[in-house]
Amino acid sequence: MQELPLKYGCNPNQAPARVFVEQGALPIQVLNGQPGYINLLDALNGWQLVRELKSAAGLPAAASFKHVSPAGAAVGLPLSEGLRAMYFADGIEGLEDSPLACAYVRARGADRMSSFGDFAALSDVCDRATANALKNEVSDGVIAPGYTDEALRVLRAKRKGAYTILRIDPDYTPAAQERRQVFGVTFEQRRNDAVFEDAAFANIVTQNKNIPAEALRDLRVALIALKYTQSNSVCYAKDGQTIGVGAGQQSRIHCTRIAGDKADLWHLRQHPQVLALPFLPGVARPDRDNAIDTYLGETPEAVLADGCWQRLLLARPATLTGADKRAYLAGVSGVALASDAFFPFDDNIDRAKRSGVSYIAQPGGSVRDAQVIAACDRQGIAMAFTGTRLFHH
Numbered sequence: 001m002q003e004l005p006l007k008y009g010c011n012p013n014q015a016p017a018r019v020f021v022e023q024g025a026l027p028i029q030v031l032n033g034q035p036g037y038i039n040l041l042d043a044l045n046g047w048q049l050v051r052e053l054k055s056a057a058g059l060p061a062a063a064s065f066k067h068v069s070p071a072g073a074a075v076g077l078p079l080s081e082g083l084r085a086m087y088f089a090d091g092i093e094g095l096e097d098s099p100l101a102c103a104y105v106r107a108r109g110a111d112r113m114s115s116f117g118d119f120a121a122l123s124d125v126c127d128r129a130t131a132n133a134l135k136n137e138v139s140d141g142v143i144a145p146g147y148t149d150e151a152l153r154v155l156r157a158k159r160k161g162a163y164t165i166l167r168i169d170p171d172y173t174p175a176a177q178e179r180r181q182v183f184g185v186t187f188e189q190r191r192n193d194a195v196f197e198d199a200a201f202a203n204i205v206t207q208n209k210n211i212p213a214e215a216l217r218d219l220r221v222a223l224i225a226l227k228y229t230q231s232n233s234v235c236y237a238k239d240g241q242t243i244g245v246g247a248g249q250q251s252r253i254h255c256t257r258i259a260g261d262k263a264d265l266w267h268l269r270q271h272p273q274v275l276a277l278p279f280l281p282g283v284a285r286p287d288r289d290n291a292i293d294t295y296l297g298e299t300p301e302a303v304l305a306d307g308c309w310q311r312l313l314l315a316r317p318a319t320l321t322g323a324d325k326r327a328y329l330a331g332v333s334g335v336a337l338a339s340d341a342f343f344p345f346d347d348n349i350d351r352a353k354r355s356g357v358s359y360i361a362q363p364g365g366s367v368r369d370a371q372v373i374a375a376c377d378r379q380g381i382a383m384a385f386t387g388t389r390l391f392h393h
Contacts, residue, residue, distance in 0.1 A: 001026050009037045027172035028143070032156050033164030035141060039119055041068050043143040046121025047168050049073055049228045054123040056196060056220045057240070061123040062103035062130075063225075064115040069233070069248065071118060072110025073225045074241030075217075076103035083109070086269050088285055094129030101129035106241040108137060111262055112289045114245075119143070119164075126151045134158070138286060145170040192227060194388050196220050201361065201384040205373050208382040214239075215336050215359040215382075222338035223361060223390065229340070231391040234348075236263040236355060237336045243267075244355070252339065256348045259337075260355040267332050267356070268296050268325055278314040287312065296320065332356030340390035342366040346375035353379045363389045 003020035017037055019026070028043070035043065042065035053061035053075060060076040076099025084090050087109035095101050100122060108115050120134060122144035131154035134142060141164030142155065155165050179188045200223075201216060211219070221242060222235040229235065229247045234255040236244040243266040246259030268274065269292060277295070279288055291312050294303045300319055303309060309316045337352050339362040349372060352360065364385030366372065376383045 001029075004028075004030070004035075006037050006040075007034065027169040029167045031147070031152065031165040031167055033141060033159075033162050035164045035166060038067065039141055039164060042066070042119035043121065043141065043166055043168075045228045046070070046119060047143050049224060050121045050123040051170075052195070052227070053221065053224050056224060057217060059240070060100040060103050062100065062107040063121040064104075064107040064110070064118040065121060066114055066116075066118050069229045070107075070225050070242065070245060071114035072107040072242050072245070073221060074103045074106030074110065075221065076100055077106070077240040078102060079105060082270050082275065085275050087112075088288070089133070092129065092132050094127070094132065098127055098129035100124050100127060101133045104130055104133050108133075110242045110266065111245065112285075113293050114262075116286060116289070126155075128154065131155050136285065140164060141166065143168055192390070192392070194227065194390065196223050196386070196388075200386045200388065203364075203385045203387070204382060205364070205369075205385050206376045206381060206383045208377070208380055211359050211382050211384065215334070218336035219338055219359060219361040219384075222336055223386070226338055226340040226390045226392075228392060231340050231393060233340045233390075233392075234259045235338050236260065236352075236357065237338070238263075238334065243335070252341070252343060253345065253347050253351065255339075256337075256351050260351055263335065263355045264325075264329055265293070265296060267329060268320075271320065271325075271328055273317065273320050273324075277317055280312060280314055283312055296325070329354075329356070334358050336361075338362065340392070342369070342389075343372045344368055346371050348372070349375035349379060349381065353381065357381060360384070361386055363387055 003018055006017040008015040009017040046063045046065040049063045050061040057075045063073040064071045079102050087105050089105045117138050117140055119140050120142040125146040126144045127148050128150040131151035135154055143166040155163055178191050218237040222237040225235050225242050226233050232249050232252050232255050233247045235242055236259050244259040244263030246255035249255045291303050333356045335356040336359045337357045342363050342365045344366050360383040
């Protein structure tokens with residue numbers, strides 16, 4: 001098949017719409033549902049990300065995409081008891097035996113507010129456990145190189161049978177040159193084939209030269225995620241997964257702040273007081289996500305006020321004060337941070353440190369590199385210059 005008609009393009013007024021290849025066959029097959037224009041953008045970007053992440057880490061990988069940027073990406077490391085509770089993963093049958101399912105639970109859980117209604121991408125054949133992980137989440141679709149029969153049965157039951165399921169040819173390799181049109185003008189460029197072997201981190205420019213293997217893994221996760229994130233973008237990562245992505249900002253410090261705020265929220269969701277929130281039986285996952293986000297935000301009274309908490313909780317919990325949150329976050333360290341372009345000012349480093357960043361990878365090349373390096377030295381951060389910019393539009 002060379003062409004797939006679509007209901008419409010980005011918006012309903014943009015019809016007719018289609019995807020097609022000029023030579024050969026489309027590398028995707030629709031197994032269920034009807035993908036949309038944005039679904040396919042998310043699917044194809046997500047597939048590239050997880051394919052590269054698996055190649056780099058040697059582990060199954062997953063991504064949770066929303067509006068052509070990853071809300072989360074991860075490799076298939078086991079989940080601690082705390083992470084299982086934080087990600088609402090208790091009760092997922094077969095989770096402990098499926099690294100791929102663990103990868104998706106991590107990717108989805110990195111930023112549960114942003115991943116609502118995601119398009120999932122999986123590096124490996126989707127098994128029953130991963131389908132179970134997808135089953136109870138609000139999701140638009142999934143792309144993978146294949147599905148077991150059991151997984152297909154589970155997924156085809158989602159969204160009253162309308163859940164989009166795509167199979168991609170894992171051996172498909174696109175042409176080296178890629179094209180797109182804007183306002184009737186065709187752009188052409190070489191595909192971004194940057195990879196991050198050990199040599200990419202050899203130029204450590206700070207006094208602290210210590211970047212252990214786990215931090216290198218996390219820096220790779222962050223850099224590969226940035227490769228498919230709308231620029232400007234900054235990504236925080238820890239334990240084999242993204243924990244905060246700041247995408248599409250004109251100012252890099254805003255990327256760093258947004259991603260850092262998300263990373264802080266990821267850590268705070270593991271606070272014992274948050275994990276112990278006594279939700280009423282039957283409260284849906286999105287409602288729990290919204291309640292936790294509000295509880296940890298600037299207006300916790302929207303959840304804790306009389307007449308409000310009773311709709312969600314068995315009992316009114318104590319407020320987690322600003323001092324409580326600062327004290328908890330003060331103990332965070334070992335976070336990796338990557339940027340898709342150089343840091344022009346040292347304010348980015350100071351903001352990163354407040355979110356526990358210990359390791360940074362960025363291209364370098366700013367006229368203020370020395371100022372940024374000095375800021376890392378003051379903070380004890382190890383920073384590598386990769387020499388590779390990763391803008392994506």
